[in-house]
Amino acid sequence: MEKEGVVLDAVFYSSWICGYFKEGILKEAFRKHVMMIEKGVNPDTVSYTILIDGFAKEGNVEKAIGFLNEMKKDGLEPNLVTYTAIMRGFCKRGKLEEAWRVFERVVELGIEVDEMTYSTLIEGLCRIGDFDRVFGLLEEMEQKGIKVGVITYNTVINGLCKAGRTSEGEVISKNMEGDCFTYSTLLHGYIQEDNVVGMLETKRRLEEANVSMDVVMCNVLIKALFLLGALEDAYLIYKGMPERGLVVNSVTYCALIDGYCKAGRIDEALKLFDAYRSSSFDFSDVSYNCIILGLCANSMVDMAVEVFMELVNKGVCPNQVTYRALIKLIYKERNGEGVLEFLQQIGDMDPYIYNSVCSNAIYFLTKKGCSEAAFGVYLIMKKIGSSVTSKGYYLILKSLFSDQNRLLVPLMLNAFLKEYGISEPRIIKIAVRHLSGKDVTKCLCFLDKMKKKHACITIPTAVFEDLKKQGRVLDAHKLIKEVDGTRTVCDVFGYSIVVDRLCKEGYLNKALDLCVTMRKHGIPPNIVIYNSVINGLCDQGCFVQALRIFDSLEKIYLVPTVITYNSLITALSKEGYLEDAKRLLEKMVLQEFIPNTRVYNSLIDGYCKYGLLDEALELLSHFEKSLCKPDSFTVRALIDGCCRKGEMEMAREFYFEFKEKGILPDLLGYIYLIKGLVVKGRIKEASEAFEDMLQIQSITELIDRTVGSVVYPCKRSHGSRNLKVLYDTEAQRKVGSLTSHVVDLDSTSLNLDKADNLKMQSWSYDFEACYSLIASLCLEGEKEKANRVAKEMLL
Template sequence: MIRRPSIYLPTLFQSFSNSTFTDKTLLSAASSSSTTTLITIHDSHSNRTLSPFYNLLPPTQNPNNIVNLISSILKHESSHLSLLQNNDIKGILSHLGPHEISRVLLRCQSDHASAITFFNWVKKDLNITPTVQNYCVVLHILAWSGVFSQAMEFLSELIQMVEVEGVCVSSNGGIYENLVACTEDCNWNPVIFDMLVKAYVKVGMVEKGLETFRRNIEACFIPNVIACNCLLSGLSRFNYITQCWEVYEEMGKLGVHRNAYTFNIMTHVLCKDGDTDKVTGFLEKMEEEGFEPDLVTYNTLVNSYCKKKRLEDAFYLHKIMYVRGVMPNLITYTTLMNGLCEEGKIKEAHQLFHQMVHRGIDPDIVSYNTLVCGYCKRGKMQMCRSVLYEMIGNRICPDSITCRLIVDGYVRDGKLVSALNTVEELKKYRIKIPEEVYDYLVVALCKEGKPFAARSFLQRVISQDGYIPKRNTYNKLVESLCGFNNVEEALVLKSEMEKKSMKVNIVAYRALISCLCRVKRSLEAESLLEEMISSGMLPDVEISRALIKGYCQENKIDKAVFLLKLFAKEFQVYDNESYNAVVKVFCDVGNVTELMEIQDKLLKVGYVPNKLTCRYVIHGLQKAMEVDDEILP
């Protein structure tokens, strides 16, 4: 296979309209890959014409001398602080523009430390935002000098500014165009173009990384295998499966020597693609190129087969690993155990666990959690406890996942008390219980209709463990207490929330208002309504109904009518049940005349009578007639 040259050809340089490349530049660029000879920099073409009267000024006050002055300071001073302390040049620093910055950087090509010092001083001390061209010059200097980590840092910074924030874009084009244009004046190393691919992938812009990869190939750059693998990994991570194969094939065409890492990435891509049947052929291709599948390759395939519920194939690979001399590790066994558990084969998974231990592989928290999860899902909590205590005996501390799995298993099995007892047992072993487990248990107690037990449990863990309940936990407990008309305790909880700057949600407000109305404390409920509205929450039908019915029960009919109008006008809440509750109060005492007057006003704000309203009115008319008969002699 004929390899393309790794530097630009003359025809390539002519294809860039924004740059002019000379034979001298080409010779210098070509020599950059094999010698440390520096290119002679000519400033004549880049000098800006300033007023000739500047030349009458002292040298340190002449803006024409700014590049020479700064270059001289950088050459003789070791600290960038000297630039700040140099009073002689302060007066002309306003003339330091992008053009001058590039010229100073070009003079620092043999001293990358000075280039970095100057560049950082411009950004941080002078608060000047460098242009794309300024960045590209310093990037070439760093790549030429082999300072790749700093170059990658500046590349990422430049990408963030140009691609994300949209600043620093010049009329000369984007990052790639400027990197190419700057090769005319800079000593440069083609690796900077590979680094650009990696930088795009690093910041998550894999599409731009792929575009740069393609442009590099068009420009006759042979990418190195590290850049290719980085791009493949990024494309795989974002599920660009087709593009992964495009890059992989292009590597073969260009003669890039693919390594084990390349094949492992592509094995992962194959598994993501869902076509595990192609794996065998791909592994053969891998072996043809001199690479034996390693542990990563096999683990990737085993995981893929398990996810597709092809356990027979997964275990076949497990056997092949021994034949090929690749010893399965903890990840292999845990993956197979998880696959068995997902199929409900928890007994076989436990047997495999013992087999792993007998082969000298120590289990970790993940392998134990796999068994715990398997037993919990099958409701075998006794075996789950056995695994838990075995784990503790082996000095592997249960984590938040372990605790949550066990507690959830007991709760799902209807054994909430056992869950609480297990938590207390774990605390005796000085195992820290995750706060989310406490939250889960409080909510579970509330759902089982045990708010007083939940409140007691909450107070205990707050005082003993310093636990701080989440807002939703408080709100759920407030709601549950209100369901049992324990409004005093619910209001105490609400105060605790406010002291901790936690907002009461609409569900808790609804529960509090409804509960206060049920216990004939509607005035307090109305004050909560005002508080709720002031915090930005709007009342709903349930809140409206609770308040209006509450005032009706307390025989405060004027308040109920007022709220009916308020909810309709201000919040567009219309509730016929609340409306009929008001009508019923008037009709029960036979006060039909006043009812008709109020009904006319309610009709104007949008309330419409229904069948139940008519029944109440008829009942009210009958009641009125009975009252009249009693009055007549």
């Protein structure tokens, strides 16, 4: 052009530079500016403003400020457009205070600001949600007589909708003549808020306004109509778009496909998806993801896999939500094996995407407890040379332990160590867990080596849980004793597991010693550990020591729990220390604890066993007034107490009273009642109780398991013949001959001496006559005594 005599002035270069900025080619725009300077063409205010605006719009406000300074050096004064461009750049970067200072500078210079300047600042304030200043600026515009146009109002409405304040945006829209953008923004805001009333109102206003819709408006409206359940109206909008001169795009299809899928109309969704695939639109994975999710929701696994494969073949990565949903569906329909087949099918896809899919499959399968299938995913990845993440290794190892599938643990551990080493703490914990399950000594050697490389190693609680399940409490004690509290540590949960198990297995001294060790390591025992110790002391009859520990809890600011009181009250009641047990119950109530059924039952049972029936009945009245409800043990204890006192009528009253409430005694309760009635000669009533007992499935199953068909032959047949022994005169005579022995032999007071005394008696009568004695011994766990009695009878 220069050769043809055309003079390239500042206007020409400015237009040229502006064109490059519109295309987003910033480097070329800057080169043309340099060329302009080299050609000796001096930039004017417009030239600099175009440069400043172009860089500011891209967020490069520092570059824009640089040109502003050059402009001033050249003796050119920035105008309102220039300053507005600088403000826009600061707003884009979220630097509102700097933008605000530029605005104040403009006012100080006496430059009259216009709507565009205010709109730029308002847009920036809307982005950060500072609506107080937004409304302040709108008020200021009105005071200065600056007309607020549609663009500014739309900016405020858009900001309010994004902030979840769509209803406020609608109020503003009613004071202006809205355009397509206004209604699109309001509809989209209500869609995000799932506000059906708001969507209906906006749709009504849109129809009344008779606004000419664009593609964006149609897409938003289609989505809103689907949410409102107006599927046919949404389809009509879609079909009417060509008549409006609008071209359907991929977003339109995505809205339609998604809406039909969520409405469960998968056939219509598939038709639209086929129409989209056969169209000439730019490819979009969004529609594919929508249809795959829809197919998954309708359990159409084969078609979902087919569409997924088509998407993969196009070289596009489905999003995580899509392939997670697909993996979930395949697992539901075909279990873990189906997931493995699917992963083998898509093995040719992009390695990066494939690794992501496999990692998600490992996460899902391990969460579902399918450790073997997760291990299968690992093998598939290794076969094609993919790398398993350290998290993937960890999840598989953790799952193998959870599923009790430990044969594969050494293999996975070795593979991890070869690839990543032993640096990760969570893998060290897995190694500790594995070694402790094999040999605690080897585990301790491993920990010694790890101490030199790591600042601190925490022994996981799962290690002690495993050893507890394996019955290796002494190994657990050996391991936890090696904890030094500095380089190797254990949390309070680990200590509580070991202490509890030691107490229950009778290693009380070791448990107490471990409590001392805890304190040395700066871990004070909690109430759970104290409960275990108190319970252990009670089991060994050390009530004084147990009560001392209980009394000391207040001094160390620990509050006893219901379990604490329950352990003490149960043990004291069992051993006959009923006054102490009662005082603890009263203290428990004063401390605003609510005694549970087990606490009441323990004391009631204690009163009944020691002949204090009146006290038991008094406690029962308090029991029934509380929030707790009596159970079968309560009924058994009361029946036992009445039978001991010979109050059979009262025993029967309790039996029928609780029977009406749906509470029946357990097996021992029935045995007490039947024996008591037989001893009193009330055979008919005993037979009725016996018949009732045989109707309870749980009791008959218990008899099968505990006594067996030999000890309890009556169980082998049903009907009135079962009770023949109770009606038969000969049987009555035989039972009567046992009265002197049976009357004092309840299932809780039988001892070896009494069993031995029975050896001297004549066993000429049949076995069924003394079934209650042998049954009682078996039910109390005294099987050896029961065997001895049975042998004496048979010999």
